[in-house]
Amino acid sequence: QSVLTQPPSVSGAPGQRVTISCTGSSSNIGAGYDVHWYQLLPGTAPKLLIYGNTNRPSGVPDRFSGSKSGTSASLAITGLQAEDEADYYCQSYDSSLSVLHVVFGGGTKLTVL
Amino acid sequence: QLQLQESGSGLVKPSQTLSLTCAVSGGSIGGGEYSWSWIRQPPEKGLEWIGSISHTGSTYCKPSLKSRVTISVDRSKNQFSLNLSSVTAADTAVYFCARVQVKYSSSEYFDFWGQGTLVTVSS
Numbered sequence: 001q002s003v004l005t006q007p008p009s010v011s012g013a014p015g016q017r018v019t020i021s022c023t024g025s026s027s028n029i030g031a032g033y034d035v036h037w038y039q040l041l042p043g044t045a046p047k048l049l050i051y052g053n054t055n056r057p058s059g060v061p062d063r064f065s066g067s068k069s070g071t072s073a074s075l076a077i078t079g080l081q082a083e084d085e086a087d088y089y090c091q092s093y094d095s096s097l098s099v100l101h102v103v104f105g106g107g108t109k110l111t112v113l
Numbered sequence: 114q115l116q117l118q119e120s121g122s123g124l125v126k127p128s129q130t131l132s133l134t135c136a137v138s139g140g141s142i143g144g145g146e147y148s149w150s151w152i153r154q155p156p157e158k159g160l161e162w163i164g165s166i167s168h169t170g171s172t173y174c175k176p177s178l179k180s181r182v183t184i185s186v187d188r189s190k191n192q193f194s195l196n197l198s199s200v201t202a203a204d205t206a207v208y209f210c211a212r213v214q215v216k217y218s219s220s221e222y223f224d225f226w227g228q229g230t231l232v233t234v235s236s
Contacts, residue, residue: 035220036220036222038160043228044228045117045225045229046160046209046223047226048223048224051217051218052218057224091162091220099176101162101173101174101175101176102150102165102175102221103162104159104162105159106159107160
């Protein structure tokens with residue numbers, strides 16, 4: 001069971017907008033730690049999509065955007081494309097267990113219909 | 114462009130030690146104040162952070178794995194390594210290496226990753 005909770009799956013038709021939520025608690029997102037998002041495609045290196053809640057690395061299309069509020073964060077993908085079909089993970093810090101450590105969400109599989 | 118490549122034994126027997134190396138190219142592992150991490154993904158499961166080594170050589174790990182994890186850096190070979198002792202079937206996973214970034218953020222994140230290598234624990 002992951003410290004950060006994501007929906008197991010989301011889906012959308014090409015051109016549509018989808019959002020993926022990442023829900024945490026007062027020991028991670030709610031404590032003010034930034035949230036980051038990654039895209040995983042089988043057989044390829046994971047790709048950083050969003051860092052620091054809202055920032056896109058160079059080369060990531062502006063169809064991808066991130067937000068954070070309270071103990072949750074979200075990844076939004078607009079103008080959905082077939083190539084967006086992948087697994088998406090959120091990541092942050094957690095300060096429980098008396099030590100600061102990296103935590104990931106359980107991952108969300110995006111299906112493009 | 115920085116590139117990372119994992120290598121090591123793909124099959125480890127239970128109770129033995131898993132050993133992996135991450136070769137860094139396109140940049141110096143000692144250049145800049147970066148940390149370097151290991152992350153894994155068990156079959157049909159999510160990502161799990163294992164631990165990291167800082168530019169000063171200090172290591173920090175997931176609390177539940179701390180007693181079994183050793184991470185080290187070899188600057189002469191531009192690579193870093195993971196040893197995970199006393200493995201069980203639960204340690205079967207794809208293991209990724211990654212560079213840690215902390216710019217513009219209150220929590221570290223991973224900006225460059227290797228493609229991953231599958232390690233199976235089985236007798």
